[in-house]
Amino acid sequence: MRMLFTNRSLPAMAVVCLGESILISPPLDTTGNINQIISSNSPEACYTYLTNLEKTGDPRTDATFLCRLLDCYSKVFSKLPLARHSKTESYARMLIRYAELKGIEDPDDAEDNFIIARTNSKAFAFVHIAHAQFEHSQGNTKKSTCILQKALASNAKPVEHLQMAMKNLKSGKSQLLPTEDKEDIAGYAFTNESITIKGRQFFILKMIGRGGSSKVYQVLDQKKQLYAVKYVNLEEADAQTIESYKNEIEHLNHLQQYSDQIIKLYDYEITDGYIYMLMECGSLDLNTWLRSRKTVNSLDRKFYWRNMLEAVQTIHKHGIVHSDLKPANFVIVNASLKLIDFGIANHIQPDMTSVVKDSQVGTLNYMPPEAIKDTTSKSGKPKSKISPKGDVWSLGCILYCMTYGKTPFQHITNQITKLHAIIDPSHEIDFPDIPEKDLLDVLKRCLIRNPKERISIADLLDHPYLRLQPQKPPEQETCNSDLKRILNELAALESPNSIARAASVSILFTLSLLVPCDHFQIFGCIFLV
Structure with missing residues (x-):
C-alpha cells in the first residue's frame, strides 16, 4: 500500500505540498492546537477540529490556507496509523477530504489518495461516491460508473446513497448527491449571470x-x-x-x-x-486530454511535441523562462497546442544564462533537479537557480508521460523521497524500450540531470525525431526493377516491334501509378492489344 502522508523535511528547507506542486519556503506555524488534538488519539476530535478550521478560510482561493490544511492533515495521518483507524467513519472522512484538497491543485495526486481511501475504508458509501464525483468532474464518466458499480458489489452502506448517485450519474447530472454548498458542485453552469x-x-x-x-x-x-x-x-x-x-x-x-x-x-x-x-477559449487542456486516453497516437504525440517546442522557443527568445511547464499549462485550440499561464515565469537578461529565485515553486513531477537543489544565500532564504534548460527538463517529463502514460518519478508516492530521487544522479530513470528510437533518444537527452549537458530547444526542433523521412514503398521499388528488366529484354531483341513494345510497356507502367488497380487491369489489356 502506497502511503502519501509522510511529512519529513529536507535539510535547510521546509516543504509544503500543493497536490504535485511544491513550495519551498519558511515553515508555516501550524503546531499549536493541532498537536494537542492529535495527542487525544481520537479521529473524531481531529475531524471536528479540521472541519472547524476549514470554516475559517477558503482553500480554493487561498493557497496559504490550503497549505496549512494539508499540513494539519499530514500531521494527523502521521500520528494516527491508517491500519488502526481506517474503519472509523471520522478517519475515512478525513482521508476523503485530504484527497479532495489535493485535487484543488492537481488531480494526479488526488487520484492516489482516493484509491487509498477506497481500499482501506470501503465499507462507507460516501468514500466511493466522493471518488466517483471527482472522476465525474474530470470528465471520466465511465470510470465514475465503474467506481459506483464496484461499491454496490462490495455492499458499501448506505446502499440507497450509492443507488441515488448512480441514478444521477446516468441522468447526466453534474452532482451525484444533493449538496447545500453550491460552490462544491464541479462544472456547474451559470444561466443568468x-x-x-x-x-x-x-x-x-x-x-x-x-x-x-x-x-x-x-x-x-x-x-x-x-x-x-x-x-x-x-x-x-x-x-x-x-x-x-x-x-x-x-x-x-x-x-x-x-x-x-x-x-x-x-x-x-x-x-x-x-x-x-x-x-482565446480552448476545447480542453493537455492534462485532461491525456487522462482521457490510455495511449497516445504517435502522430498526435509528434505534432503536439512540435507545438510545445515552438511555444517555449518563443518565450526563450524573448528572455523568459516559464519554470512551471506541465500538461495543464497547454490548452488545445483548433487541434493545436497553445501555452497558457505565465504567472511565475521569469525574465533573464540577455547577458545571463540563469536567474536565482527567492522561492522554489513548480509542479514536482515536472520540476528539474536544479530548481529543487538548495542554493541558500547568506540571508538564509532558500533560493533556486533556473534557466531555459529547466524548461527542457519539464518538457521531457511531459513527453515521457505522453509516451509511457506516467511521468518519470510518478511511481514514487512519498513526496520527500521523490524530491531526493529527482536530484540524485545515482537514481536511474527508467526508459522502457520503444520502437521509435529517435523518440527514445529525445527523452534521454531531455532528462539529463546536469543542465549543461541537457539538449537545447533549438536542437530538439532539429532532432531527427521531428524530421520528415519519406521512403519509397517497397512495392514501387519492385515495380521499378521489373520495368527495367522487361525493357532490357525487349530492347535486346533489336526489332522495330520490340522497341515499340518497350515504349508501350513504359507508358503502361506510368499509367499504373495514376489509375486505380481494377480500372488499370481493364485499361491495360485494351492498350496492349
Whole structure:
C-alpha cells in the first residue's frame, strides 16, 4: 500500500505540498492546537477540529490556507496509523477530504489518495461516491460508473446513497448527491449571470477552471463568439499573487504576436478589486486530454511535441523562462497546442544564462533537479537557480508521460523521497524500450540531470525525431526493377516491334501509378492489344 502522508523535511528547507506542486519556503506555524488534538488519539476530535478550521478560510482561493490544511492533515495521518483507524467513519472522512484538497491543485495526486481511501475504508458509501464525483468532474464518466458499480458489489452502506448517485450519474447530472454548498458542485453552469469588460457584456456558460484566487469561465459575447475569461479576486490575493497575474498579462501581451502557439489575450481590465482577462477559449487542456486516453497516437504525440517546442522557443527568445511547464499549462485550440499561464515565469537578461529565485515553486513531477537543489544565500532564504534548460527538463517529463502514460518519478508516492530521487544522479530513470528510437533518444537527452549537458530547444526542433523521412514503398521499388528488366529484354531483341513494345510497356507502367488497380487491369489489356 502506497502511503502519501509522510511529512519529513529536507535539510535547510521546509516543504509544503500543493497536490504535485511544491513550495519551498519558511515553515508555516501550524503546531499549536493541532498537536494537542492529535495527542487525544481520537479521529473524531481531529475531524471536528479540521472541519472547524476549514470554516475559517477558503482553500480554493487561498493557497496559504490550503497549505496549512494539508499540513494539519499530514500531521494527523502521521500520528494516527491508517491500519488502526481506517474503519472509523471520522478517519475515512478525513482521508476523503485530504484527497479532495489535493485535487484543488492537481488531480494526479488526488487520484492516489482516493484509491487509498477506497481500499482501506470501503465499507462507507460516501468514500466511493466522493471518488466517483471527482472522476465525474474530470470528465471520466465511465470510470465514475465503474467506481459506483464496484461499491454496490462490495455492499458499501448506505446502499440507497450509492443507488441515488448512480441514478444521477446516468441522468447526466453534474452532482451525484444533493449538496447545500453550491460552490462544491464541479462544472456547474451559470444561466443568468454575465461579466462586463470595458463596457462589453459576456454571458457566462460555465466554470472551466480555478486555482488560487482565480477562476476561469467559458463565456459568449452578443455575437455568439466563444471566449474564456479569467477572473482574479484581488481582495483575496496577496501582493506576490497580484504581481504574478500582472506579470502574466505583460507576457501574453508581448508574446502572442510572435507565435501562434501562445494563447491569445484579446483584452483585460484591472481595478483595485479584480482583474478580468478575455482570452482565446480552448476545447480542453493537455492534462485532461491525456487522462482521457490510455495511449497516445504517435502522430498526435509528434505534432503536439512540435507545438510545445515552438511555444517555449518563443518565450526563450524573448528572455523568459516559464519554470512551471506541465500538461495543464497547454490548452488545445483548433487541434493545436497553445501555452497558457505565465504567472511565475521569469525574465533573464540577455547577458545571463540563469536567474536565482527567492522561492522554489513548480509542479514536482515536472520540476528539474536544479530548481529543487538548495542554493541558500547568506540571508538564509532558500533560493533556486533556473534557466531555459529547466524548461527542457519539464518538457521531457511531459513527453515521457505522453509516451509511457506516467511521468518519470510518478511511481514514487512519498513526496520527500521523490524530491531526493529527482536530484540524485545515482537514481536511474527508467526508459522502457520503444520502437521509435529517435523518440527514445529525445527523452534521454531531455532528462539529463546536469543542465549543461541537457539538449537545447533549438536542437530538439532539429532532432531527427521531428524530421520528415519519406521512403519509397517497397512495392514501387519492385515495380521499378521489373520495368527495367522487361525493357532490357525487349530492347535486346533489336526489332522495330520490340522497341515499340518497350515504349508501350513504359507508358503502361506510368499509367499504373495514376489509375486505380481494377480500372488499370481493364485499361491495360485494351492498350496492349
